[in-house]
Amino acid sequence: MNANQISEAIEGIKKKILLHLKTEAVEPSKLALVGIRRRGEIIAGRLSSLLQPHLGFKPPVGALDITMYRDDPMRSPLTIPLGTEMNFRLDDRPVILVDDVLFTGRSVRAALDAMVDFGRPQFIRLAVLVERAGREYPIAADFIGRNTEVDRNSLIRVHLRPLDHQDGVFIEPDKKGKGGQR
Amino acid sequence: MTEARYHWNRPHLLTLEELSADDIAALLDTARALKEVSTRSIKKVPALRGKVVVNLFFEDSTRTRTSFRLAAQRLSADVVDFAVSTSSVSKGESLADTARNIEAMGVDAMVIRHRSSGTPELLSRLVSCSVINAGDGSHEHPTQGLLDVFTIQESLQKTDRRISDIHCAIVGDIIHSRVARSNLWALTKLGAKVTLVGPSTMCPRSLEKLGVSVSHNLDEVLPHVDVINMLRVQFERLTSAAFPSLREYHHLFGLTEARLACCRPDVLVLHPGPMNRGLEITSAVADGPRAAILRQVTNGLAVRMAVLYLCVGAAATRG
Numbered sequence: 001m002n003a004n005q006i007s008e009a010i011e012g013i014k015k016k017i018l019l020h021l022k023t024e025a026v027e028p029s030k031l032a033l034v035g036i037r038r039r040g041e042i043i044a045g046r047l048s049s050l051l052q053p054h055l056g057f058k059p060p061v062g063a064l065d066i067t068m069y070r071d072d073p074m075r076s077p078l079t080i081p082l083g084t085e086m087n088f089r090l091d092d093r094p095v096i097l098v099d100d101v102l103f104t105g106r107s108v109r110a111a112l113d114a115m116v117d118f119g120r121p122q123f124i125r126l127a128v129l130v131e132r133a134g135r136e137y138p139i140a141a142d143f144i145g146r147n148t149e150v151d152r153n154s155l156i157r158v159h160l161r162p163l164d165h166q167d168g169v170f171i172e173p174d175k176k177g178k179g180g181q182r
Numbered sequence: 183m184t185e186a187r188y189h190w191n192r193p194h195l196l197t198l199e200e201l202s203a204d205d206i207a208a209l210l211d212t213a214r215a216l217k218e219v220s221t222r223s224i225k226k227v228p229a230l231r232g233k234v235v236v237n238l239f240f241e242d243s244t245r246t247r248t249s250f251r252l253a254a255q256r257l258s259a260d261v262v263d264f265a266v267s268t269s270s271v272s273k274g275e276s277l278a279d280t281a282r283n284i285e286a287m288g289v290d291a292m293v294i295r296h297r298s299s300g301t302p303e304l305l306s307r308l309v310s311c312s313v314i315n316a317g318d319g320s321h322e323h324p325t326q327g328l329l330d331v332f333t334i335q336e337s338l339q340k341t342d343r344r345i346s347d348i349h350c351a352i353v354g355d356i357i358h359s360r361v362a363r364s365n366l367w368a369l370t371k372l373g374a375k376v377t378l379v380g381p382s383t384m385c386p387r388s389l390e391k392l393g394v395s396v397s398h399n400l401d402e403v404l405p406h407v408d409v410i411n412m413l414r415v416q417f418e419r420l421t422s423a424a425f426p427s428l429r430e431y432h433h434l435f436g437l438t439e440a441r442l443a444c445c446r447p448d449v450l451v452l453h454p455g456p457m458n459r460g461l462e463i464t465s466a467v468a469d470g471p472r473a474a475i476l477r478q479v480t481n482g483l484a485v486r487m488a489v490l491y492l493c494v495g496a497a498a499t500r501g
Contacts, residue, residue: 065215068227076499077189078492080208083215117224
Protein backbone atom coordinates (compact mmCIF):
# COMPACT_ATOMS: atom_id res chain seq x y z
CA MET A 1 0.00 0.00 0.00
CA ASN A 2 1.25 3.46 -0.79
CA ALA A 3 0.51 6.71 1.02
CA ASN A 4 -2.67 7.40 -0.99
CA GLN A 5 -4.04 3.94 -0.39
CA ILE A 6 -3.35 4.31 3.33
CA SER A 7 -5.22 7.65 3.37
CA GLU A 8 -8.14 6.03 1.54
CA ALA A 9 -8.14 3.10 3.96
CA ILE A 10 -8.21 5.41 7.00
CA GLU A 11 -10.94 7.47 5.32
CA GLY A 12 -12.88 4.23 4.84
CA ILE A 13 -12.49 3.36 8.54
CA LYS A 14 -13.80 6.81 9.43
CA LYS A 15 -16.94 6.26 7.32
CA LYS A 16 -17.53 2.87 8.89
CA ILE A 17 -17.19 4.37 12.38
CA LEU A 18 -19.69 7.14 11.58
CA LEU A 19 -22.15 4.63 10.11
CA HIS A 20 -21.75 2.42 13.14
CA LEU A 21 -22.41 5.27 15.57
CA LYS A 22 -25.56 6.08 13.58
CA THR A 23 -26.97 2.56 13.25
CA GLU A 24 -26.19 1.73 16.85
CA ALA A 25 -27.69 5.05 17.95
CA VAL A 26 -24.58 5.88 19.98
CA GLU A 27 -24.35 9.29 21.57
CA PRO A 28 -21.00 10.35 20.07
CA SER A 29 -20.15 13.19 22.46
CA LYS A 30 -18.11 10.88 24.67
CA LEU A 31 -16.39 9.02 21.85
CA ALA A 32 -12.70 8.36 22.48
CA LEU A 33 -9.95 6.74 20.43
CA VAL A 34 -7.17 4.64 21.91
CA GLY A 35 -4.19 3.73 19.75
CA ILE A 36 -1.71 0.98 20.51
CA ARG A 37 1.76 2.50 20.46
CA ARG A 38 3.30 3.39 18.27
CA ARG A 39 1.64 3.16 14.88
CA GLY A 40 -1.86 2.52 16.18
CA GLU A 41 -1.52 5.81 18.04
CA ILE A 42 -0.68 7.61 14.80
CA ILE A 43 -3.69 6.11 12.99
CA ALA A 44 -5.93 7.01 15.94
CA GLY A 45 -4.67 10.60 15.75
CA ARG A 46 -5.48 10.79 12.04
CA LEU A 47 -8.92 9.27 12.59
CA SER A 48 -9.63 11.82 15.30
CA SER A 49 -8.83 14.69 12.92
CA LEU A 50 -10.98 13.13 10.18
CA LEU A 51 -13.91 12.65 12.56
CA GLN A 52 -13.78 16.22 13.91
CA PRO A 53 -15.77 17.93 11.10
CA HIS A 54 -18.50 15.29 11.31
CA LEU A 55 -18.80 15.27 15.09
CA GLY A 56 -18.18 18.93 15.79
CA PHE A 57 -15.43 18.09 18.25
CA LYS A 58 -12.11 16.28 18.20
CA PRO A 59 -12.39 12.95 19.97
CA PRO A 60 -9.59 12.54 22.54
CA VAL A 61 -6.81 10.12 21.64
CA GLY A 62 -5.04 7.91 24.16
CA ALA A 63 -1.76 6.14 23.49
CA LEU A 64 -1.52 2.70 25.00
CA ASP A 65 1.77 0.93 25.73
CA ILE A 66 0.95 -2.77 26.04
CA THR A 67 4.49 -3.93 26.96
CA MET A 68 3.58 -4.57 30.59
CA TYR A 69 0.42 -6.47 29.63
CA ARG A 70 1.77 -8.90 27.05
CA ASP A 71 1.16 -12.61 27.58
CA ASP A 72 4.93 -13.01 27.08
CA PRO A 73 6.38 -9.97 28.89
CA MET A 74 9.58 -11.86 29.68
CA ARG A 75 10.41 -12.73 26.09
CA SER A 76 13.82 -12.02 24.64
CA PRO A 77 14.90 -9.44 23.68
CA LEU A 78 13.24 -7.47 26.41
CA THR A 79 11.11 -4.59 25.18
CA ILE A 80 11.92 -1.14 26.57
CA PRO A 81 8.46 0.27 27.35
CA LEU A 82 7.33 3.53 25.77
CA GLY A 83 4.76 4.53 28.37
CA THR A 84 1.02 5.02 28.21
CA GLU A 85 -0.49 8.46 27.72
CA MET A 86 -4.14 8.46 28.67
CA ASN A 87 -5.30 11.88 29.82
CA PHE A 88 -8.93 10.88 30.23
CA ARG A 89 -10.91 8.14 31.91
CA LEU A 90 -12.66 5.54 29.78
CA ASP A 91 -15.70 5.17 32.06
CA ASP A 92 -18.99 5.08 30.11
CA ARG A 93 -17.32 6.11 26.87
CA PRO A 94 -17.75 4.48 23.49
CA VAL A 95 -14.13 3.64 22.69
CA ILE A 96 -12.45 2.71 19.41
CA LEU A 97 -9.24 0.76 19.89
CA VAL A 98 -6.87 1.30 16.95
CA ASP A 99 -3.89 -0.72 15.75
CA ASP A 100 -1.93 -0.96 12.54
CA VAL A 101 -2.09 -4.72 11.86
CA LEU A 102 -4.40 -7.40 13.25
CA PHE A 103 -2.67 -10.76 13.07
CA THR A 104 -2.56 -13.12 16.07
CA GLY A 105 -4.83 -10.97 18.22
CA ARG A 106 -2.41 -11.10 21.13
CA SER A 107 -1.68 -7.37 21.13
CA VAL A 108 -5.40 -6.61 21.16
CA ARG A 109 -5.91 -8.96 24.09
CA ALA A 110 -3.14 -7.18 25.98
CA ALA A 111 -4.64 -3.82 25.05
CA LEU A 112 -8.08 -4.85 26.35
CA ASP A 113 -6.46 -5.78 29.67
CA ALA A 114 -4.62 -2.47 29.81
CA MET A 115 -7.73 -0.43 28.96
CA VAL A 116 -9.74 -1.92 31.79
CA ASP A 117 -7.26 -0.28 34.19
CA PHE A 118 -8.43 3.12 32.93
CA GLY A 119 -12.14 2.63 33.56
CA ARG A 120 -15.19 0.75 32.33
CA PRO A 121 -16.04 1.84 28.79
CA GLN A 122 -19.58 1.71 27.40
CA PHE A 123 -18.12 -0.50 24.69
CA ILE A 124 -14.87 -1.08 22.85
CA ARG A 125 -14.70 -1.57 19.07
CA LEU A 126 -11.58 -2.45 17.13
CA ALA A 127 -10.27 -0.60 14.08
CA VAL A 128 -7.20 -1.80 12.16
CA LEU A 129 -5.45 -0.51 9.08
CA VAL A 130 -4.49 -3.98 7.84
CA GLU A 131 -6.11 -7.30 8.65
CA ARG A 132 -4.50 -10.64 7.91
CA ALA A 133 -5.33 -14.26 8.75
CA GLY A 134 -3.62 -16.00 11.66
CA ARG A 135 -5.70 -15.28 14.74
CA GLU A 136 -4.59 -17.14 17.87
CA TYR A 137 -7.16 -15.53 20.15
CA PRO A 138 -10.93 -15.13 19.51
CA ILE A 139 -10.67 -11.51 18.40
CA ALA A 140 -12.15 -9.82 15.32
CA ALA A 141 -11.92 -6.28 14.00
CA ASP A 142 -15.01 -4.10 13.58
CA PHE A 143 -13.52 -1.59 11.14
CA ILE A 144 -10.90 -2.74 8.66
CA GLY A 145 -8.89 -0.56 6.27
CA ARG A 146 -7.62 -3.36 4.05
CA ASN A 147 -7.57 -7.16 4.09
CA THR A 148 -4.44 -8.86 2.88
CA GLU A 149 -3.68 -12.45 2.11
CA VAL A 150 -0.08 -13.18 2.90
CA ASP A 151 1.90 -16.25 3.78
CA ARG A 152 1.91 -17.07 7.49
CA ASN A 153 5.64 -16.42 7.81
CA SER A 154 5.58 -13.12 5.97
CA LEU A 155 6.05 -9.94 7.89
CA ILE A 156 3.85 -6.90 7.29
CA ARG A 157 5.64 -3.63 7.96
CA VAL A 158 3.59 -0.48 8.34
CA HIS A 159 5.40 2.83 7.96
CA LEU A 160 3.65 6.01 9.04
CA ARG A 161 4.81 9.59 9.26
CA PRO A 162 6.09 11.21 11.41
CA LEU A 163 7.61 8.08 12.94
CA ASP A 164 8.82 6.88 9.52
CA HIS A 165 10.02 8.83 6.49
CA GLN A 166 6.89 8.10 4.49
CA ASP A 167 3.60 6.24 4.66
CA GLY A 168 3.57 2.72 3.25
CA VAL A 169 2.68 -0.89 3.96
CA PHE A 170 5.27 -3.45 2.93
CA ILE A 171 5.21 -7.22 2.87
CA GLU A 172 8.45 -9.03 3.58
CA PRO A 173 8.10 -12.66 2.53
CA ASP A 174 9.19 -15.60 4.65
CA LYS A 175 10.55 -13.81 7.70
CA LYS A 176 10.42 -16.05 10.71
CA GLY A 177 8.26 -13.54 12.54
CA LYS A 178 6.86 -16.19 14.90
CA GLY A 179 3.85 -14.14 15.90
CA GLY A 180 5.98 -11.10 16.47
CA GLN A 181 3.79 -9.01 14.21
CA ARG A 182 1.34 -6.92 16.15
CA MET B 183 11.17 -1.06 12.90
CA THR B 184 13.44 1.95 12.89
CA GLU B 185 14.49 1.63 16.55
CA ALA B 186 18.13 1.17 17.46
CA ARG B 187 19.26 -2.36 18.04
CA TYR B 188 19.98 -1.93 21.74
CA HIS B 189 19.02 -4.81 24.04
CA TRP B 190 19.16 -4.85 27.82
CA ASN B 191 20.58 -8.20 28.95
CA ARG B 192 21.79 -7.69 32.52
CA PRO B 193 20.15 -9.90 35.17
CA HIS B 194 21.80 -7.92 38.00
CA LEU B 195 22.23 -4.29 38.94
CA LEU B 196 25.36 -4.23 41.10
CA THR B 197 27.04 -0.94 40.22
CA LEU B 198 26.58 1.95 37.84
CA GLU B 199 30.32 1.88 37.18
CA GLU B 200 29.94 -1.28 35.07
CA LEU B 201 27.02 0.06 32.98
CA SER B 202 27.34 1.67 29.57
CA ALA B 203 25.71 4.98 28.71
CA ASP B 204 23.18 2.96 26.66
CA ASP B 205 22.34 0.79 29.68
CA ILE B 206 21.74 3.88 31.81
CA ALA B 207 19.63 5.45 29.06
CA ALA B 208 17.54 2.25 28.80
CA LEU B 209 16.94 2.29 32.56
CA LEU B 210 15.94 5.97 32.49
CA ASP B 211 13.66 5.47 29.45
CA THR B 212 11.97 2.53 31.14
CA ALA B 213 11.53 4.53 34.34
CA ARG B 214 9.98 7.38 32.36
CA ALA B 215 7.48 4.97 30.80
CA LEU B 216 6.64 3.34 34.13
CA LYS B 217 6.24 6.56 36.11
CA GLU B 218 2.74 6.98 34.68
CA VAL B 219 1.57 3.76 36.38
CA SER B 220 1.79 5.45 39.78
CA THR B 221 -0.55 8.25 38.64
CA ARG B 222 -3.40 5.88 37.80
CA SER B 223 -6.26 5.01 40.09
CA ILE B 224 -5.23 1.37 39.56
CA LYS B 225 -1.50 1.57 40.28
CA LYS B 226 -0.47 -1.81 38.96
CA VAL B 227 0.62 -3.53 35.77
CA PRO B 228 0.94 -7.32 35.37
CA ALA B 229 4.51 -7.49 33.98
CA LEU B 230 6.01 -9.42 36.94
CA ARG B 231 2.93 -11.45 37.85
CA GLY B 232 4.00 -14.67 39.55
CA LYS B 233 7.54 -13.41 40.22
CA VAL B 234 8.93 -13.19 43.76
CA VAL B 235 11.15 -10.38 45.00
CA VAL B 236 12.93 -10.61 48.36
CA ASN B 237 14.10 -7.53 50.25
CA LEU B 238 17.28 -8.50 52.05
CA PHE B 239 18.23 -5.50 54.17
CA PHE B 240 21.17 -6.01 56.50
CA GLU B 241 21.25 -2.29 57.26
CA ASP B 242 18.52 0.10 58.36
CA SER B 243 16.47 1.69 55.65
CA THR B 244 12.91 2.85 55.56
CA ARG B 245 12.48 4.66 52.30
CA THR B 246 14.62 2.50 50.03
CA ARG B 247 13.07 -0.72 51.31
CA THR B 248 9.55 0.68 51.07
CA SER B 249 10.29 2.05 47.62
CA PHE B 250 11.56 -1.31 46.35
CA ARG B 251 8.59 -3.04 47.93
CA LEU B 252 6.07 -0.73 46.29
CA ALA B 253 7.94 -0.90 42.98
CA ALA B 254 7.75 -4.69 42.95
CA GLN B 255 4.09 -4.62 43.93
CA ARG B 256 3.23 -2.14 41.17
CA LEU B 257 4.66 -4.69 38.74
CA SER B 258 2.45 -7.38 40.38
CA ALA B 259 5.37 -9.31 41.89
CA ASP B 260 5.05 -10.92 45.30
CA VAL B 261 7.35 -9.30 47.85
CA VAL B 262 8.92 -10.73 50.97
CA ASP B 263 10.68 -8.49 53.47
CA PHE B 264 13.48 -10.40 55.11
CA ALA B 265 13.96 -8.83 58.51
CA VAL B 266 17.56 -9.44 59.44
CA SER B 267 17.28 -8.80 63.17
CA THR B 268 14.69 -11.55 63.58
CA SER B 269 16.32 -13.97 61.17
CA SER B 270 18.83 -16.73 61.50
CA VAL B 271 21.56 -14.28 60.55
CA SER B 272 21.45 -13.20 64.18
CA LYS B 273 21.94 -16.89 65.01
CA GLY B 274 25.21 -16.88 63.07
CA GLU B 275 24.11 -18.15 59.66
CA SER B 276 26.46 -17.06 56.87
CA LEU B 277 25.36 -14.85 54.00
CA ALA B 278 25.86 -17.74 51.59
CA ASP B 279 23.64 -20.07 53.59
CA THR B 280 20.98 -17.43 54.09
CA ALA B 281 20.95 -16.55 50.39
CA ARG B 282 20.84 -20.15 49.18
CA ASN B 283 18.04 -20.99 51.59
CA ILE B 284 15.96 -18.07 50.43
CA GLU B 285 16.68 -18.93 46.82
CA ALA B 286 15.54 -22.50 47.41
CA MET B 287 12.08 -21.12 48.13
CA GLY B 288 11.81 -20.02 44.50
CA VAL B 289 12.87 -16.40 44.32
CA ASP B 290 13.32 -14.33 41.16
CA ALA B 291 15.16 -11.31 42.58
CA MET B 292 17.02 -10.36 45.74
CA VAL B 293 17.30 -6.71 46.66
CA ILE B 294 20.20 -6.40 49.04
CA ARG B 295 21.55 -3.68 51.30
CA HIS B 296 24.66 -4.43 53.28
CA ARG B 297 27.23 -2.45 55.27
CA SER B 298 30.11 -4.16 53.45
CA SER B 299 31.12 -2.99 49.99
CA GLY B 300 30.95 -5.73 47.38
CA THR B 301 28.36 -7.92 49.10
CA PRO B 302 25.83 -7.71 46.22
CA GLU B 303 28.55 -8.79 43.78
CA LEU B 304 29.42 -11.72 46.02
CA LEU B 305 25.75 -12.63 46.32
CA SER B 306 25.30 -12.56 42.55
CA ARG B 307 27.90 -15.31 42.26
CA LEU B 308 26.17 -17.42 44.93
CA VAL B 309 22.64 -17.43 43.53
CA SER B 310 21.10 -17.77 40.09
CA CYS B 311 18.32 -15.20 40.54
CA SER B 312 18.63 -11.45 39.90
CA VAL B 313 20.58 -9.45 42.47
CA ILE B 314 19.92 -5.75 42.90
CA ASN B 315 22.20 -3.55 44.96
CA ALA B 316 20.23 -1.29 47.31
CA GLY B 317 23.41 0.17 48.82
CA ASP B 318 26.65 -1.56 49.80
CA GLY B 319 28.89 0.12 52.35
CA SER B 320 30.51 3.23 50.92
CA HIS B 321 30.70 1.63 47.46
CA GLU B 322 27.52 2.24 45.42
CA HIS B 323 23.81 2.93 45.65
CA PRO B 324 22.87 2.46 42.00
CA THR B 325 19.14 3.20 42.20
CA GLN B 326 19.84 6.45 44.08
CA GLY B 327 22.27 7.52 41.36
CA LEU B 328 19.70 6.67 38.71
CA LEU B 329 16.84 8.48 40.41
CA ASP B 330 18.99 11.57 40.88
CA VAL B 331 19.87 11.62 37.18
CA PHE B 332 16.24 10.88 36.31
CA THR B 333 15.15 13.89 38.39
CA ILE B 334 17.73 16.11 36.70
CA GLN B 335 16.62 14.86 33.29
CA GLU B 336 12.99 15.56 34.15
CA SER B 337 13.86 19.12 35.17
CA LEU B 338 15.38 19.64 31.71
CA GLN B 339 12.25 18.44 29.92
CA LYS B 340 10.96 21.86 28.95
CA THR B 341 14.40 23.08 27.91
CA ASP B 342 16.58 22.03 25.00
CA ARG B 343 19.36 21.02 27.35
CA ARG B 344 20.50 17.48 28.02
CA ILE B 345 22.37 15.82 30.86
CA SER B 346 25.59 16.30 28.89
CA ASP B 347 25.11 20.09 29.15
CA ILE B 348 24.83 20.00 32.93
CA HIS B 349 27.39 20.86 35.60
CA CYS B 350 26.57 19.16 38.89
CA ALA B 351 28.13 19.76 42.30
CA ILE B 352 28.07 16.90 44.79
CA VAL B 353 28.66 18.34 48.25
CA GLY B 354 29.62 16.68 51.51
CA ASP B 355 31.29 13.58 52.80
CA ILE B 356 32.29 12.19 49.41
CA ILE B 357 34.62 9.39 50.45
CA HIS B 358 32.05 7.77 52.76
CA SER B 359 29.22 8.23 50.29
CA ARG B 360 27.90 5.48 48.03
CA VAL B 361 25.38 8.02 46.76
CA ALA B 362 28.22 10.25 45.56
CA ARG B 363 29.92 7.36 43.80
CA SER B 364 26.81 6.17 41.96
CA ASN B 365 25.92 9.74 41.01
CA LEU B 366 29.43 10.31 39.75
CA TRP B 367 29.31 7.28 37.46
CA ALA B 368 25.85 7.98 36.08
CA LEU B 369 26.55 11.66 35.46
CA THR B 370 29.98 11.26 33.90
CA LYS B 371 28.86 8.37 31.66
CA LEU B 372 26.08 10.58 30.33
CA GLY B 373 28.59 13.36 29.71
CA ALA B 374 27.80 15.75 32.56
CA LYS B 375 30.49 17.80 34.29
CA VAL B 376 30.87 16.93 37.97
CA THR B 377 32.54 18.86 40.77
CA LEU B 378 32.94 17.19 44.13
CA VAL B 379 32.91 19.62 47.06
CA GLY B 380 33.79 19.01 50.70
CA PRO B 381 36.44 19.39 53.38
CA SER B 382 39.75 17.85 52.33
CA THR B 383 39.31 15.07 54.89
CA MET B 384 36.09 13.97 53.17
CA CYS B 385 36.84 15.05 49.63
CA PRO B 386 40.53 14.52 48.85
CA ARG B 387 42.16 15.76 45.65
CA SER B 388 42.90 12.14 44.72
CA LEU B 389 39.26 11.82 43.58
CA GLU B 390 40.23 13.85 40.52
CA LYS B 391 41.55 10.64 38.96
CA LEU B 392 37.91 9.63 38.50
CA GLY B 393 37.58 12.32 35.85
CA VAL B 394 35.91 15.00 37.98
CA SER B 395 36.89 18.29 39.59
CA VAL B 396 37.46 18.61 43.30
CA SER B 397 36.96 21.75 45.37
CA HIS B 398 37.08 22.55 49.07
CA ASN B 399 35.30 25.87 48.65
CA LEU B 400 31.54 25.66 48.13
CA ASP B 401 31.09 29.40 47.56
CA GLU B 402 33.48 29.33 44.61
CA VAL B 403 31.60 26.47 42.95
CA LEU B 404 27.96 27.46 43.48
CA PRO B 405 27.62 30.23 40.84
CA HIS B 406 28.76 27.83 38.09
CA VAL B 407 26.54 24.78 38.62
CA ASP B 408 23.09 23.71 37.39
CA VAL B 409 22.54 21.07 40.05
CA ILE B 410 23.61 20.85 43.70
CA ASN B 411 23.39 17.42 45.29
CA MET B 412 23.73 17.87 49.06
CA LEU B 413 24.83 14.69 50.77
CA ARG B 414 23.81 13.77 54.25
CA VAL B 415 26.49 13.93 56.94
CA GLN B 416 26.61 10.27 57.91
CA PHE B 417 27.36 10.15 61.59
CA GLU B 418 27.11 6.35 61.52
CA ARG B 419 29.98 6.08 59.00
CA LEU B 420 32.32 8.65 60.55
CA THR B 421 34.99 6.76 62.42
CA SER B 422 37.17 9.70 63.33
CA ALA B 423 36.63 13.38 63.83
CA ALA B 424 36.73 14.32 60.14
CA PHE B 425 35.65 17.85 60.86
CA PRO B 426 36.10 19.91 64.00
CA SER B 427 32.49 20.82 64.68
CA LEU B 428 29.02 20.62 63.19
CA ARG B 429 28.78 24.38 63.37
CA GLU B 430 31.92 24.79 61.29
CA TYR B 431 30.68 22.25 58.75
CA HIS B 432 27.40 24.10 58.41
CA HIS B 433 29.24 27.40 58.11
CA LEU B 434 31.49 26.14 55.29
CA PHE B 435 29.37 23.55 53.48
CA GLY B 436 25.75 24.00 54.55
CA LEU B 437 23.32 25.06 51.82
CA THR B 438 21.56 28.16 53.12
CA GLU B 439 19.24 30.70 51.52
CA ALA B 440 22.15 33.16 51.38
CA ARG B 441 24.20 30.64 49.40
CA LEU B 442 21.24 29.76 47.17
CA ALA B 443 20.99 33.46 46.28
CA CYS B 444 24.48 33.17 44.71
CA CYS B 445 23.39 30.30 42.49
CA ARG B 446 21.81 30.37 39.05
CA PRO B 447 18.11 31.19 39.39
CA ASP B 448 17.08 27.83 37.90
CA VAL B 449 19.47 25.74 40.02
CA LEU B 450 18.16 22.34 41.10
CA VAL B 451 18.75 21.21 44.69
CA LEU B 452 18.85 17.47 45.43
CA HIS B 453 19.27 15.56 48.68
CA PRO B 454 19.13 11.77 49.01
CA GLY B 455 17.57 11.95 52.46
CA PRO B 456 17.17 11.58 55.32
CA MET B 457 18.16 15.21 55.90
CA ASN B 458 20.01 16.69 58.85
CA ARG B 459 18.05 19.92 58.72
CA GLY B 460 20.19 22.86 59.79
CA LEU B 461 23.41 20.97 59.12
CA GLU B 462 24.04 20.25 55.43
CA ILE B 463 20.85 22.00 54.34
CA THR B 464 18.55 24.53 55.99
CA SER B 465 14.79 23.99 56.13
CA ALA B 466 14.18 27.11 54.07
CA VAL B 467 16.17 25.60 51.18
CA ALA B 468 14.93 22.04 51.65
CA ASP B 469 11.29 23.13 51.58
CA GLY B 470 11.85 25.89 49.02
CA PRO B 471 11.03 26.02 45.31
CA ARG B 472 14.49 24.97 44.05
CA ALA B 473 14.48 21.69 45.98
CA ALA B 474 13.36 18.52 44.21
CA ILE B 475 13.71 16.30 47.25
CA LEU B 476 10.19 14.86 47.28
CA ARG B 477 10.24 14.48 43.48
CA GLN B 478 13.37 12.37 43.99
CA VAL B 479 11.36 10.04 46.24
CA THR B 480 8.53 9.79 43.69
CA ASN B 481 11.00 9.15 40.89
CA GLY B 482 12.78 6.53 42.99
CA LEU B 483 9.73 4.34 42.71
CA ALA B 484 9.68 4.58 38.90
CA VAL B 485 13.42 3.92 38.71
CA ARG B 486 13.14 0.82 40.92
CA MET B 487 10.23 -0.47 38.83
CA ALA B 488 12.45 -0.09 35.78
CA VAL B 489 15.36 -1.90 37.45
CA LEU B 490 13.15 -4.78 38.58
CA TYR B 491 11.42 -5.13 35.21
CA LEU B 492 14.67 -5.11 33.23
CA CYS B 493 16.76 -7.29 35.56
CA VAL B 494 14.07 -9.88 36.29
CA GLY B 495 13.19 -9.86 32.60
CA ALA B 496 16.79 -10.41 31.56
CA ALA B 497 17.16 -13.25 34.09
CA ALA B 498 13.94 -14.88 32.85
CA THR B 499 14.95 -14.70 29.19
CA ARG B 500 18.47 -15.90 29.82
CA GLY B 501 17.14 -19.41 29.15
